[in-house]
Amino acid sequence: MFPLREPYDVAQPPVSAAPVKLGRAIVVTSGKGGVGKTTTTANLGTALAKRGVSVALVDADVGLRNLDILLGLESRIRYHLLDVLEEKVELDDALVRDKHTPNLYLLAAAQSREKEEVDTESMRDLIEELRERFEYVLIDCPAGIEMGFKNAVVGAQEAIVVCTPEVSAVRDVDRVVGLLGNAFAPKLIINRVRPHLVHKGKMLSVEDVNSILRLPLLGVIADEPDVIVSTNKGEPLALRSDSQAAAAYHAIAARVAGEDVPAPMVEYKETFMDKLGSLLGGRR
Amino acid sequence: MTLNEVLTRLNRIFGRENSGATAKERLRLVLMSDHLSLAPDMIEQMKQDLVAVVSRYMEVDRDKIDVRFEHQDRVFAMLANVPIISVNRTPSPPMSRPRRRRRRKSTVQQDLQGTQSSSGTQPAAGTA
Numbered sequence: 001m002f003p004l005r006e007p008y009d010v011a012q013p014p015v016s017a018a019p020v021k022l023g024r025a026i027v028v029t030s031g032k033g034g035v036g037k038t039t040t041t042a043n044l045g046t047a048l049a050k051r052g053v054s055v056a057l058v059d060a061d062v063g064l065r066n067l068d069i070l071l072g073l074e075s076r077i078r079y080h081l082l083d084v085l086e087e088k089v090e091l092d093d094a095l096v097r098d099k100h101t102p103n104l105y106l107l108a109a110a111q112s113r114e115k116e117e118v119d120t121e122s123m124r125d126l127i128e129e130l131r132e133r134f135e136y137v138l139i140d141c142p143a144g145i146e147m148g149f150k151n152a153v154v155g156a157q158e159a160i161v162v163c164t165p166e167v168s169a170v171r172d173v174d175r176v177v178g179l180l181g182n183a184f185a186p187k188l189i190i191n192r193v194r195p196h197l198v199h200k201g202k203m204l205s206v207e208d209v210n211s212i213l214r215l216p217l218l219g220v221i222a223d224e225p226d227v228i229v230s231t232n233k234g235e236p237l238a239l240r241s242d243s244q245a246a247a248a249y250h251a252i253a254a255r256v257a258g259e260d261v262p263a264p265m266v267e268y269k270e271t272f273m274d275k276l277g278s279l280l281g282g283r284r
Numbered sequence: 285m286t287l288n289e290v291l292t293r294l295n296r297i298f299g300r301e302n303s304g305a306t307a308k309e310r311l312r313l314v315l316m317s318d319h320l321s322l323a324p325d326m327i328e329q330m331k332q333d334l335v336a337v338v339s340r341y342m343e344v345d346r347d348k349i350d351v352r353f354e355h356q357d358r359v360f361a362m363l364a365n366v367p368i369i370s371v372n373r374t375p376s377p378p379m380s381r382p383r384r385r386r387r388r389k390s391t392v393q394q395d396l397q398g399t400q401s402s403s404g405t406q407p408a409a410g411t412a
Contacts, residue, residue, distance in 0.1 A: 167311045201302035
């Protein structure tokens with residue numbers, strides 16, 4: 001249990017005496033909103049940190065801050081990204097230590113500011129500073145392809161694109177991948193797959209999506225009620241061990257870290273009742 | 285055959301409307317349209333190539349050529365409207381072949397250098 005008297009916000013990120021090499025800055029993006037970028041960032045960050053590496057999460061969605069909610073850190077945010085970029089506070093003052101996972105830190109977005117207020121050069125420098133101190137820097141990109149997107153990708157070297165099996169989401173990912181170009185080696189997470197619907201031919205399958213996008217697949221996450229529950233509680237699913245989606249996030253984290261494990265997939269096992277139901281229920 | 289398998293077959297026989305397939309087809313078409321709208325240089329180049337080929341056989345009104353792309357029922361089509369001024373009695377020699385080879389080579393070299401063909405005279409080889 002988390003002690004009540006934990007000092008608020010006084011983060012002490014790991015400081016290595018000899019700066020070895022820069023960490024990896026990975027932007028999590030999608031183009032379309034609502035496909036699960038923030039959920040993915042929170043869970044992937046948690047899963048990576050649980051592997052024992054240091055991780056900084058940067059919420060680049062200025063004006064629509066949410067990553068703090070998913071991590072359950074909303075009451076601890078005192079300073080934000082723009083405070084640091086505008087040198088009002090030190091980076092250490094704004095980095096909030098996660099309450100569940102050691103080695104995980106959050107730099108929250110500003111809620112009352114606008115994306116256009118972010119200075120692109122300062123953002124690049126900030127991500128580099130974070131890379132000096134953390135092994136992974138995950139940047140939660142806002143929806144869209146305007147200034148917020150540009151500022152979110154400016155400091156990153158790699159990209160993870162999140163897509164759902166919907167025409168609109170795939171189209172937007174296609175556009176974003178075109179904008180990213182070859183430089184970011186984008187890898188794909190397909191989120192919110194409902195194996196039941198795919199089985200019935202009522203949802204684009206993983207193969208359908210990736211026959212069009214043709215990206216290296218990090219993994220597939222099923223649309224599970226647990227995801228909503230974890231959002232309600234502010235406890236990323238990756239903290240748990242009893243959920244399929246949690247296992248998928250851990251496998252994806254392992255793959256991001258370079259481990260040769262299979263990409264998590266979702267499978268549907270049709271039950272007798274399903275078959276009976278679809279026979280009697282007619283065509284929809 | 286178990287009852288389970290019987291139901292599988294029956295479901296297959298009665299058929300189910302496959303909106304996933306509809307989604308896939310719509311996606312395929314919309315992405316073609318998107319990719320074309322994002323590559324105006326390529327389309328301009330293709331127009332010029334098209335004119336060059338047609339001009340071997342007939343004189344066309346270059347200013348009034350209209351190339352459009354349209355969703356039609358289940359296909360995405362290119363529609364070219366090329367007004368003809370006169371027809372040649374014999375086709376002019378194919379000019380473009382030897383030149384094209386040289387051009388293609390230079391494009392490949394450019395691709396290897398990792399730069400994109402920027403001038404309008406380069407064929408957009410290598411870009412999907």
